[in-house]
Amino acid sequence: MQEKQRLLTPGAIYFWATVLFLYLPILLLVLFSLNDSVLLAFPLKGLTLHWYQELLEAGEMLQAAQNSLVVGVISSLIATAIGTMAAIAVTRLNFPGRDVFLSIAAVPMITPSIVLGVALLILFRQTINLPLSLGLITLSHVVISIPTTMLIVMARLAGFSKNLEEAAMDLGANYWVTLWRVILPLSLPALIAAFLTAFTASFDEYAMTTLITGTDVTLPVYLYSLLRFPRRLPVALSMGSVIIVASAILIVVAEWLRRVDFRGGAKEETA
Amino acid sequence: MSAEADVVRRPSGPDSEPTPRKRVRLNEQLRTTGQVGVMIAPTTLWLFFLLVLPLIMMTLLSFRSGSFTAEDSAFTLSNYQRFLQDASFQRLMLRSLWVALLVALYSVVLAYPLAYYLAFRAKRRQNLLLTLLIIPAWTSFLLRVLAWRIILGSDGMLNSLLLLLGLTQETLPILLYSPTAVIVTLVYIWIPFAALPIYVNLQRIDLGLLEGAADLGATPIQAFMRITLPLSMPGIIAALLFVFIPTVGEYVTPALVGGPSGQLIGNIIWDQFARALNWPMGSVLSLMMLVLVLLPLLLTSRLVRLSGLLEG
Numbered sequence: 351m352q353e354k355q356r357l358l359t360p361g362a363i364y365f366w367a368t369v370l371f372l373y374l375p376i377l378l379l380v381l382f383s384l385n386d387s388v389l390l391a392f393p394l395k396g397l398t399l400h401w402y403q404e405l406l407e408a409g410e411m412l413q414a415a416q417n418s419l420v421v422g423v424i425s426s427l428i429a430t431a432i433g434t435m436a437a438i439a440v441t442r443l444n445f446p447g448r449d450v451f452l453s454i455a456a457v458p459m460i461t462p463s464i465v466l467g468v469a470l471l472i473l474f475r476q477t478i479n480l481p482l483s484l485g486l487i488t489l490s491h492v493v494i495s496i497p498t499t500m501l502i503v504m505a506r507l508a509g510f511s512k513n514l515e516e517a518a519m520d521l522g523a524n525y526w527v528t529l530w531r532v533i534l535p536l537s538l539p540a541l542i543a544a545f546l547t548a549f550t551a552s553f554d555e556y557a558m559t560t561l562i563t564g565t566d567v568t569l570p571v572y573l574y575s576l577l578r579f580p581r582r583l584p585v586a587l588s589m590g591s592v593i594i595v596a597s598a599i600l601i602v603v604a605e606w607l608r609r610v611d612f613r614g615g616a617k618e619e620t621a
Numbered sequence: 622m623s624a625e626a627d628v629v630r631r632p633s634g635p636d637s638e639p640t641p642r643k644r645v646r647l648n649e650q651l652r653t654t655g656q657v658g659v660m661i662a663p664t665t666l667w668l669f670f671l672l673v674l675p676l677i678m679m680t681l682l683s684f685r686s687g688s689f690t691a692e693d694s695a696f697t698l699s700n701y702q703r704f705l706q707d708a709s710f711q712r713l714m715l716r717s718l719w720v721a722l723l724v725a726l727y728s729v730v731l732a733y734p735l736a737y738y739l740a741f742r743a744k745r746r747q748n749l750l751l752t753l754l755i756i757p758a759w760t761s762f763l764l765r766v767l768a769w770r771i772i773l774g775s776d777g778m779l780n781s782l783l784l785l786l787g788l789t790q791e792t793l794p795i796l797l798y799s800p801t802a803v804i805v806t807l808v809y810i811w812i813p814f815a816a817l818p819i820y821v822n823l824q825r826i827d828l829g830l831l832e833g834a835a836d837l838g839a840t841p842i843q844a845f846m847r848i849t850l851p852l853s854m855p856g857i858i859a860a861l862l863f864v865f866i867p868t869v870g871e872y873v874t875p876a877l878v879g880g881p882s883g884q885l886i887g888n889i890i891w892d893q894f895a896r897a898l899n900w901p902m903g904s905v906l907s908l909m910m911l912v913l914v915l916l917p918l919l920l921t922s923r924l925v926r927l928s929g930l931l932e933g
Contacts, residue, residue, distance in 0.1 A: 368812065369753055371809070372754075373757060375769060379764060390774075432664045433664065435659075435664065445653070451665070460915070462871075462914060464870045465907045468890065468894060476678070525656055550759050556762065573764075574763060590761065594764065602756070605755060
């Protein structure tokens with residue numbers, strides 16, 4: 351009886367109404383990528399895959415997507431590797447300046463993207479006068495992913511006891527062997543989650559990236575530039591729909607990995 | 622590592638000869654120092670060269686009259702003077718802070734019941750429903766702004782839908798290109814982000830406290846006002862900051878849905894770099910914004926320790 355009554359509480363109604371509100375605009379984008387009209391307005395004109403066919407021939411957009419994939423994969427691999435190392439140092443080793451290190455590592459999180467972009471643009475163009483490139487974008491994306499990768503791995507490390515490492519050391523393994531054979535395997539789900547989160551952030555980054563973009567563009571920068579051409583919008587929506595579906599899958603996987611083996615202690619890890 | 626060997630071999634006077642026990646401890650300490658050095662070196666390098674150094678360069682540039690030629694490089698305070706004298710800069714800065722504050726308040730008010738439902742009512746479906754909230758949060762920011770541009774546009778979805786349903790006879794011009802459009806779009810974007818730190822915070826509340834309150838005769842509303850709400854304050858503050866900070870610097874949403882009256886300080890900073898090529902002025906504005914953003918953070922850091930905030 352009580353279970354049934356609980357389904358329609360004001361809280362549940364509010365929750366589902368908000369979820370609907372959050373998903374509706376996203377679903378509208380997908381819906382209009384399948385609509386047989388260049389105008390993004392009701393009434394719908396009929397179902398078509400025409401825009402997806404055009405997407406396959408949109409060379410510049412596919413190139414931009416490829417650029418974003420490469421930048422995202424490389425920057426997230428670096429961010430995960432160095433963020434994991436820093437996370438282990440911060441949680442497992444005590445060192446002077448630990449708090450200062452943590453505070454500086456948090457700065458990319460609390461700095462508006464435009465400030466980061468502007469500061470990097472000044473460094474690249476005015477201080478050392480480098481040509482802007484995808485390489486520099488990759489290096490810069492690492493910085494914005496450092497706080498998230500560190501936090502995800504730190505949460506995981508806090509979830510298992512130091513005893514395992516101490517046991518390995520007592521049995522004669524030196525620190526680096528322990529790191530490689532004990533700490534890293536135990537942290538693996540968090541490493542993958544950190545990588546996926548960093549990749550999603552990099553793949554989507556626009557506000558900072560556009561400031562340090564040269565001739566080679568990433569996908570968000572390219573999509574933004576398409577807005578000046580309304581006739582190209584439906585193709586942009588088909589690209590957007592592909593991204594939406596792909597990123598939803600990535601997020602589900604990352605969320606699941608973050609909770610693996612945590613069932614009991616999941617409370618600390620869920621955010 | 623060589624430093625460690627050095628210390629071990631260093632000849633010492635008879636008085637200062639460390640006991641074997643002390644020597645072991647010293648060795649251990651030095652080894653740990655080496656480990657820490659290796660582990661944090663790459664991140665430190667990255668943070669120094671691509672975060673600290675750029676911010677220093679931006680600060681230096683804000684004291685120059687121009688960006689590139691040699692005669693521009695003399696020290697000057699003129700950019701700061703201009704900022705203090707030019708009312709339009711200050712007005713935009715204030716408007717950005719005001720819009721960010723409104724967006725943060727609306728987002729948190731709308732997100733709180735979501736977090737509450739997840740933490741206390743969702744029970745076994747908690748993880749599933751949480752993932753349901755996280756997916757839109759991580760869906761492309763640009764695409765979600767774009768969605769609202771299309772929805773609100775005068776020949777867009779909302780108007781065409783209203784026309785189709787016969788709810789309106791003409792196009793409503795007020796929807797797009799207004800500060801309201803910026804606020805609606807940003808609140809839409811930040812709701813799931815605001816819900817997360819509140820949810821994490823609510824989860825940590827000891828349910829025994831609420832049971833105790835009920836046993837002592839408190840109504841659910843009293844228990845909420847006297848226990849749940851005060852205890853969830855750190856989460857609320859974290860959520861406010863999570864929304865406030867990026868919104869102050871936002872320029873993509875105003876550019877796409879704000880129109881001239883919806884522009885924020887971020888758009889002017891963007892102009893200084895992309896159009897006006899007045900990089901020093903842009904640096905001053907960026908620095909001012911950074912200070913104004915970090916100020917509430919410092920003010921609230923007594924309530925919410927930075928590390929605690931970041932856990933959300």
